[in-house]
Amino acid sequence: xxxxxxxxxxxxxxxxxxxxxxxxxxxxxxxxxxxxxxxxxxxxxxxxxxxxxxxxxxxxxxxxxxxxxxxxxxxxxxxxxxxxxxxxxxxxxxxxxxxxxxxxxxxxxxxxxxxxxxxxxxxxxxxxxxxxxxxxxxxxxxxxxxxxxxxxxxxxxxxxxxxxxxxxxxxxxxxxxxxxxxxxxxxxxxxxxxxxxxxxxxxxxxxxxxxxxxxxxxxxxxxxxxxxxxxxxxxxxxxxxxxxxxxxxxxxxxxxxxxxxxxxxxxxxxxxxxxxxxxxxxxxxxxxxxxxxxxxxxxxxxxxxxxxxxxxxxxxxxxxxxxxxxxxxxxxxxxxxxxxxxxxxxxxx
Amino acid sequence: xxxxxxxxxxxxxxxxxxxxxxxxxxxxxxxxxxxxxxxxxxxxxxxxxxxxxxxxxxxxxxxxxxxxxxxxxxxxxxxxxxxxxxxxxxxxxxxxxxxxxxxxxxxxxxxxxxxxxxxxxxxxxxxxxxxxxxxxxxxxxxxxxxxxxxxxxxxxxxxxxxxxxxxxxxxxxxxxxxxxxxxxxxxxxxxxxxxxxxxxxxxxxxxxxxxxxxxxxxxxxxxxxxxxxxxxxxxxxxxxxxxxxxxxxxx
Numbered sequence: 171x172x173x174x175x176x177x178x179x180x181x182x183x184x185x186x187x188x189x190x191x192x193x194x195x196x197x198x199x200x201x202x203x204x205x206x207x208x209x210x211x212x213x214x215x216x217x218x219x220x221x222x223x224x225x226x227x228x229x230x231x232x233x234x235x236x237x238x239x240x241x242x243x244x245x246x247x248x249x250x251x252x253x254x255x256x257x258x259x260x261x262x263x264x265x266x267x268x269x270x271x272x273x274x275x276x277x278x279x280x281x282x283x284x285x286x287x288x289x290x291x292x293x294x295x296x297x298x299x300x301x302x303x304x305x306x307x308x309x310x311x312x313x314x315x316x317x318x319x320x321x322x323x324x325x326x327x328x329x330x331x332x333x334x335x336x337x338x339x340x341x342x343x344x345x346x347x348x349x350x351x352x353x354x355x356x357x358x359x360x361x362x363x364x365x366x367x368x369x370x371x372x373x374x375x376x377x378x379x380x381x382x383x384x385x386x387x388x389x390x391x392x393x394x395x396x397x398x399x400x401x402x403x404x405x406x407x408x409x410x411x412x413x414x415x416x417x418x419x420x421x422x423x424x425x426x427x428x429x430x431x432x433x434x435x436x437x438x439x440x441x442x443x444x445x446x447x448x449x450x451x452x453x454x455x456x457x458x459x460x461x462x463x464x465x466x467x468x469x470x471x472x473x474x475x476x477x478x479x480x481x482x483x484x485x486x487x488x489x490x491x492x493x494x495x496x497x498x499x500x501x502x503x504x505x506x507x508x509x510x511x512x513x514x515x516x517x518x519x
Numbered sequence: 520x521x522x523x524x525x526x527x528x529x530x531x532x533x534x535x536x537x538x539x540x541x542x543x544x545x546x547x548x549x550x551x552x553x554x555x556x557x558x559x560x561x562x563x564x565x566x567x568x569x570x571x572x573x574x575x576x577x578x579x580x581x582x583x584x585x586x587x588x589x590x591x592x593x594x595x596x597x598x599x600x601x602x603x604x605x606x607x608x609x610x611x612x613x614x615x616x617x618x619x620x621x622x623x624x625x626x627x628x629x630x631x632x633x634x635x636x637x638x639x640x641x642x643x644x645x646x647x648x649x650x651x652x653x654x655x656x657x658x659x660x661x662x663x664x665x666x667x668x669x670x671x672x673x674x675x676x677x678x679x680x681x682x683x684x685x686x687x688x689x690x691x692x693x694x695x696x697x698x699x700x701x702x703x704x705x706x707x708x709x710x711x712x713x714x715x716x717x718x719x720x721x722x723x724x725x726x727x728x729x730x731x732x733x734x735x736x737x738x739x740x741x742x743x744x745x746x747x748x749x750x751x752x753x754x755x756x757x758x759x760x761x762x763x764x765x766x767x768x769x770x
């Protein structure tokens with residue numbers, strides 16, 4: 171049973187809605203305010219207002235730049251990634267009826283890494299293509315490979331592709347990881363290998379307004395598509411035959427949702443690398459708190475994921491002074507103990 | 520005719536599973552579908568419910584081919600209770616039943632009192648009203664099965680198809696589910712395992728080796744010689760004026 175039942179009066183829901191907006195606003199503010207360079211909170215707020223509303227408060231150009239172009243963009247992208255990964259994990263877990271499904275189940279991170287090393291190490295694209303672009307193409311190719319394998323393995327008459335998707339995803343991931351390892355072993359030096367490893371664990375440095383302009387619309391479209399199918403996702407509670415018998419066009423919903431989540435994951439991974447743990451754990455936290463209705467779970471997972479990743483990014487920038495940790499390390503270090511607590515509490519209920 | 524099955528044949532890797540199956544189910548009729556394991560009952564039911572592709576032949580629901588239905592429209596016409604459907608999610612009894620309203624709800628449609636009424640009525644009908652807020656995992660197999668039936672009732676369809684709804688249940692719960700089925704006011708097609716359960720239905724259709732071998736009133740079809748032929752067991756029918764007739768299996 172959910173910890174926070176939502177069947178209550180309207181004001182409970184309105185309160186939760188307001189609370190979540192406040193939570194996001196606070197997370198964004200803290201994400202911007204905390205960093206290696208110490209900037210007073212008042213200056214941070216002024217710089218943000220300058221940027222947001224074109225005001226003209228007196229803030230030194232350096233502080234303005236750090237707050238507006240560096241920290242704010244980074245925090246927004248962190249929030250978008252957190253939300254997108256959490257929703258992707260939620261959708262795949264519900265759709266495939268597998269508690270261990272995560273955004274990288276479909277071979278996307280493996281494909282992205284292959285694409286990235288193709289560009290940076292093997293020199294594909296002759297310096298014209300960016301690593302992000304290579305990663306995006308790699309992710310989409312790997313995803314296409316996995317889906318084709320799953321469809322061929324399922325056969326023409328089956329209405330459900332879920333179990334084949336999981337197996338095809340494993341095969342695809344192994345293949346593309348092996349390709350990555352092959353390219354690194356063949357031609358990378360130690361420095362390049364270390365760089366790739368860091369990128370794979372997640373890296374938000376270098377994120378600017380261009381990335382925001384990509385991450386925000388992709389997240390909005392993805393969330394809209396997933397929300398539209400929220401009721402259909404509820405119907406998968408007892409498996410895909412049960413969903414079909416209450417009127418859900420199973421195959422179409424699977425195609426649309428897997429496609430939408432793959433798009434979100436591929437875009438996020440190509441910008442910031444394969445940040446782990448968020449997509450696996452946040453949906454479980456959301457279910458623990460709010461129960462199993464997807465029209466609630468989807469926004470809840472998005473908000474929890476966004477806030478969690480913003481907090482982890484603050485940690486990544488500040489835990490070691492003078493050095494930025496890969497954010498994937500922080501998500502697991504903070505997330506694993508939190509998850510353990512939930513597991514234990516959940517089993518005691 | 521509410522359900523019309525015509526010349527249904529089905530092959531799996533060259534092996535025939537169903538051959539030329541034809542029968543009708545009239546409006547508000549309660550029909551039991553019987554047959555030994557592997558006689559093709561489940562495969563046939565899945566085709567009637569639009570869950571499996573029809574290879575040859577036709578299935579008509581209310582005179583319309585099942586393949587012409589949109590998925591949602593089909594779910595407004597026919598509901599299906601599977602043999603056993605389980606979930607690991609922590610949901611309440613109520614949640615399982617409310618899924619039955621899915622075909623009547625648009626993606627963002629509000630959950631109105633009317634929907635709530637359907638769900639409440641269904642919960643009362645299966646005798647699970649008192650346990651509506653209980654967690655799914657804490658319910659017995661019989662209670663879970665009653666909730667699946669309630670889900671089908673909440674779906675508010677004119678046809679209900681069930682695949683061995685009393686399977687996995689102990690004797691008492693089998694009888695609870697059976698008396699529940701007797702009260703349902705819809706066209707019913709139910710795959711049944713127990714010979715005695717079949718006696719509760721208006722008509723029985725018996726399948727063997729993918730073919731319909733007999734149909735008619737249960738007391739007329741299920742006679743000792745026929746049972747010996749199809750199921751390979753010795754049985755006798757006990758007719759007692761005090762109790763309903765009973766088929767006894769003789770070792």
